Amino acid sequence: xxxxxxxxxxxxxxxxxxxxxxxxxxxxxxxxxxxxxxxxxxxxxxxxxxxxxxxxxxxxxxxxxxxxxxxxxxxxxxxxxxxxxxxxxxxxxxxxxxxxxxxxxxxxxxxxxxxxxxxxxxxxxxxxxxxxxxxxxxxxxxxxxxxxxxxxxxxxxxxxxxxxxxxxxxxxxxxxxxxxxxxxxxxxxxxxxxxxxxxxxxxxxxxxxxxxxxxxxxxxxxxxxxxxxxxxxxxxxxxxxxxxxxxxxxxxxxxxxxxxxxxxxxxxxxxxxxxxxxxxxxxxxxxxxxxxxxxxx
Ligand code: ADP
Ligand code: MG
Numbered sequence: 416x417x418x419x420x421x422x423x424x425x426x427x428x429x430x431x432x433x434x435x436x437x438x439x440x441x442x443x444x445x446x447x448x449x450x451x452x453x454x455x456x457x458x459x460x461x462x463x464x465x466x467x468x469x470x471x472x473x474x475x476x477x478x479x480x481x482x483x484x485x486x487x488x489x490x491x492x493x494x495x496x497x498x499x500x501x502x503x504x505x506x507x508x509x510x511x512x513x514x515x516x517x518x519x520x521x522x523x524x525x526x527x528x529x530x531x532x533x534x535x536x537x538x539x540x541x542x543x544x545x546x547x548x549x550x551x552x553x554x555x556x557x558x559x560x561x562x563x564x565x566x567x568x569x570x571x572x573x574x575x576x577x578x579x580x581x582x583x584x585x586x587x588x589x590x591x592x593x594x595x596x597x598x599x600x601x602x603x604x605x606x607x608x609x610x611x612x613x614x615x616x617x618x619x620x621x622x623x624x625x626x627x628x629x630x631x632x633x634x635x636x637x638x639x640x641x642x643x644x645x646x647x648x649x650x651x652x653x654x655x656x657x658x659x660x661x662x663x664x665x666x667x668x669x670x671x672x673x674x675x676x677x678x679x680x681x682x683x684x685x686x687x688x689x690x691x692x693x694x695x696x697x698x699x700x701x702x703x704x705x706x707x708x709x710x711x712x
Contacts, residue, residue, distance in 0.1 A: 432690035433700040434675075440686040443670050444704035446651040450599050450697070451642060451664070453656035454610035454620055457674055458596075458694065459586040461493035461657070465501035466567065467583035469558040477505060479580045483537045483572045485512040485530045490520055491678065492658075494570060497584045498537070521546070523611040523634045523660045525570070533575055537582070540571040549573035555581050566619025568612055586620075593624045595694035600625075602701055604653070609633065609641055611660055638664035655689075655697050657681050672697055 428435045435441070455461050470476045484502020487495035502512060518528040525538010527547070536547045540559055544550035551559065551571055555578055559569040562583040570582040596606050607628045608621045617631035630641050638656075642664045645652050654661070654668035657677025662684040665671035671685035676692030689696035 428687075428700065428703055431699045431703060432675075432696050433703065434688040434690060435700075436686050440670070441704040441707050443651075443686070444653070444701055447653045447670055447701070448604060449607060449645055449650040449652045450604040451607045451609050451645070451652060451654040451668065452596075452626070452694070453638075453654075453658065453661050454608055454612055454617060455493055455586060456657040456677060457655050457661075458592050458608065458620055458624055459588050461586065461676075463493050463497035463568075463584040463586045465497050465582060466585045467562070468580065469555065469583070470580040471552060471555060471578060474579045476580075479572060479574075480505060480582070481513060482530045482533065482535045482574060483570070483582060485515050486518065486526050486528050486535050486537055488512055489515055489518045489528070490526045492526075493586070494568060494584050495526065498570065498582055534573075536573045537570050540569070540578075540581075543571045543573050543578060547573050547576065549576055549578045551578045551581070558583070563613045563615035566616050568616050588620060588623045589694060591693055591695045595698055596624045596626060598695070598698040599701075602698065602705075604701070607641075607645070609638055609654075609664070611635070611638070635660040635663055639667050642667045653697075653701070655694065656685075657692075672700065 452458050468476045468480055470479050480502045484499045488499040513531040516529045520526050524542040527536040540551050558581045562569040567583050567585045572580050599606055606626045608626045609630045610617045614631040617629050621629045642652055651669045653670040654665050655672040656665050657674035659678050659680045662680045665684040672687045673682040673685035674692045675688050675690040682688050687700055
């Protein structure tokens with residue numbers, strides 16, 4: 416009887432838009448008491464928009480956006496898509512973004528490369544200072560603080576080893592996220608918001624969806640460590656994520672849940688995939704597994 420009940424569970428899962436890697440997965444959902452949620456692309460749409468460009472004194476706004484946009488065009492990060500789209504939008508008709516002759520990506524930090532023969536890096540301010548010896552001058556630091564105070568994310572841009580401006584991007588919470596978080600609580604799960612983004616943007620999103628526990632400013636390795644810490648405290652942890660930066664944490668979690676709209680690496684690292692890319696599907700998945708287990712017993 417057991418295998419049949421499990422198969423019914425997985426079949427119904429497919430109907431609900433939940434892909435389950437194997438029937439044995441359902442077992443691990445039973446004791447889950449904590450659910451860790453990635454912010455960008457999981458709780459939020461991840462469809463970011465560029466809302467402001469702050470050039471350093473003497474820098475040209477259009478030129479800065481063109482260099483950063485060309486570089487970000489090669490990255491699959493949601494921030495990158497916003498910057499590249501905005502850069503393309505401001506081009507004259509028929510013009511293309513400048514050529515990128517070398518490209519590198521530092522996970523959870525930013526991107527770097529050579530654009531039009533110039534060394535360009537775009538990402539976290541601290542990373543520019545530490546990795547590229549391009550600390551932000553006071554007026555750019557102020558722009559970063561102001562953006563983050565509004566729950567936004569600031570991308571600092573360095574050209575030829577000096578900070579030349581800040582690009583501000585803004586994201587929105589998915590319409591179903593607040594209801595999904597409330598339903599997860601009703602299932603007895605404590606939600607935790609986990610992000611590589613700045614604490615102010617994280618707090619703003621957490622407040623919008625009703626989450627109190629926030630872990631921000633963490634690297635991909637830090638995401639894994641955060642999940643492992645919760646497990647050491649005796650929690651059984653589910654994690655929902657979508658990015659390359661979530662893969663290690665998803666694999667570490669007792670139940671890894673990937674957004675179907677996310678990256679292949681995240682999907683491969685997970686036990687379940689939510690086809691719709693909607694957090695509410697995680698609620699359906701946990702309900703379904705519990706019901707299926709009840710049938711077996
Ligand atoms: P999240 O945990 O919210 O999905 P990430 O770990 O992917 O965020 O990124 C953490 C931070 O690193 C971002 O908020 C951003 O500041 C910076 N970052 C990462 N990738 C890029 C990129 N391609 N361009 C600019 N900044 C980036
Ligand atoms: Mg993400």
